[in-house]
Amino acid sequence: MKITIIGFGVVGRGLAKVLYKKKDELEKNYGEFRVVAICDRSGAIIDEDGVDLKEAIEVKEKTGKLINHKKAKKVDVLDVIRNVKSDVVVEVTPSNLETGEPAKTYILESFKNKKHVVTANKGPLALYYKELVEEAKKNNVYFRYEATVGGAMPIINLAKENLAGNKILAIRGILNGTTNYILTKMEKEKVDFETALKEAQELGYAEANPSQDVDGLDTAAKIVILANSIMNLNKTIKDVKIKGIRKITPEALFLANKRGYTIKLIGEIKEGYLIVEPMLVPIESPLNVKGTLNVAMFETDLAKEVVVVGRGAGAEETASAILSDLIWIKKRLS
Numbered sequence: 001m002k003i004t005i006i007g008f009g010v011v012g013r014g015l016a017k018v019l020y021k022k023k024d025e026l027e028k029n030y031g032e033f034r035v036v037a038i039c040d041r042s043g044a045i046i047d048e049d050g051v052d053l054k055e056a057i058e059v060k061e062k063t064g065k066l067i068n069h070k071k072a073k074k075v076d077v078l079d080v081i082r083n084v085k086s087d088v089v090v091e092v093t094p095s096n097l098e099t100g101e102p103a104k105t106y107i108l109e110s111f112k113n114k115k116h117v118v119t120a121n122k123g124p125l126a127l128y129y130k131e132l133v134e135e136a137k138k139n140n141v142y143f144r145y146e147a148t149v150g151g152a153m154p155i156i157n158l159a160k161e162n163l164a165g166n167k168i169l170a171i172r173g174i175l176n177g178t179t180n181y182i183l184t185k186m187e188k189e190k191v192d193f194e195t196a197l198k199e200a201q202e203l204g205y206a207e208a209n210p211s212q213d214v215d216g217l218d219t220a221a222k223i224v225i226l227a228n229s230i231m232n233l234n235k236t237i238k239d240v241k242i243k244g245i246r247k248i249t250p251e252a253l254f255l256a257n258k259r260g261y262t263i264k265l266i267g268e269i270k271e272g273y274l275i276v277e278p279m280l281v282p283i284e285s286p287l288n289v290k291g292t293l294n295v296a297m298f299e300t301d302l303a304k305e306v307v308v309v310g311r312g313a314g315a316e317e318t319a320s321a322i323l324s325d326l327i328w329i330k331k332r333l334s
C-alpha cells in the first residue's frame, strides 16, 4: 500500500518512526506499507520506490525543514495529492477549529483523486463531518479518523465495530489530557489553577496559548466527532454548551473530595445534547483517572457500561491509532 504523509510534525514523524521500526513485522503480517511522499510547509520528498524514512526524520529533526533533504522539492501539497501515485493520504497538519483548513481542502482533494484518507485532525471533522463523509462515499474511498479523539485510545472504531448492534445511549468522558493534568495537580497539591497551568506548560502538556484546552473547545470538537460518527447525529461545535476549568479552585476540589467526589472536565453526549463542563465525579467512578490520561464511558443497551482508558496524546500513541486505520484499509485493499 502506497502512502502520502501530509504534515511532518510530532504525529507525522511518530508515524514514520513506527513504520520504520516495525517494517518487517508489518510486512510479514499485512504486506508492504510504503511511504511514497512526505510534505511539510517547506516542500516534499517524493520517491515512488519508497522514501528513506530514517533519513527524512533525521533531516527534519536536525534542520526543521524537509526542503533541506537532498531529494526534496518545493511543490504544492495539492499537486502531490493529485500527481503522486498513492493509495492513502495521511493528513496530519495542525487542527484548525475555526476553518478546518488546510486539512479540509487536502482531504477533499484526496477523495476527488480516489485516495483513501486517514487523519488525526479534529478541525475538519468537528466542522464539516457530514460533507466529508458524503464526499468519501461519493468517491468510493475509505475515510478513517480514530486518532482525532483520545489519541491512542480505541474509541470510534471500538464503538462502531466492537459494539456494533448496541444502541449507544450516552457517551461521557475526559478527552483532554491537559485539563486532567491541571485538575489532578490542583487536587493533589492544593495549588491554584494558574500555578498548575504554568507547570503543565513547562512540562510541554499545555500550549503557550492554552485556551482551546482549558476553555473546553478541544473537548467540544471531540464530542462532536463522537456524536456524529457513533450516534449518527448531525452536530457542529456551535451545538455544544461549553464551560472550561478556569474558575475551579483548590477549595472547590477540597470540598468535593470531602463529600466523596472529584471535579473533572467532562464531555457528555446524552439524549441529543452535547455538553462540556466541569462535573462532580464520584471518587470510585472509573471516570476518575489521573494525570494526562483520557477516559470514555459508553452507556449501551446490550453491553451496558463499557469504559476505555488510555493516553490521549503523544507521537507513538497517536501513531498507534493511525496505524490501526491504515491496517484496516490495507486488509480491504488486499
Ligand SMILES: NC(=O)c1ccc[n+]([C@@H]2O[C@H](COP(=O)([O-])OP(=O)(O)OC[C@H]3O[C@@H](n4cnc5c(N)ncnc54)[C@H](OP(=O)(O)O)[C@@H]3O)[C@@H](O)[C@H]2O)c1
Binding pocket: 006, 007, 008, 009, 010, 011, 012, 039, 040, 041, 042, 064, 065, 077, 092, 093, 094, 095, 096, 102, 120, 121, 122, 123, 147, 148, 151, 312, 313, 314, 315, 318
Ligand atoms: N500531538 C499529538 O499528540 C496529537 C494527538 C492526537 C491528534 N493530533 C492531531 O494531529 C495533527 C498533527 O499534530 P502534530 O502534533 O503533529 O502537529 P505539529 O507538530 O504542529 O505538526 C504539524 C505539521 O503540519 C505541517 N503543516 C502545517 N501547515 C501545513 C500546510 N499548509 N501544508 C503542509 N504541511 C503543513 C507542519 O509543517 P512545518 O513542520 O513545516 O511547520 C508540521 O510538519 C493535529 O491536527 C493534531 O490536532 C495530535
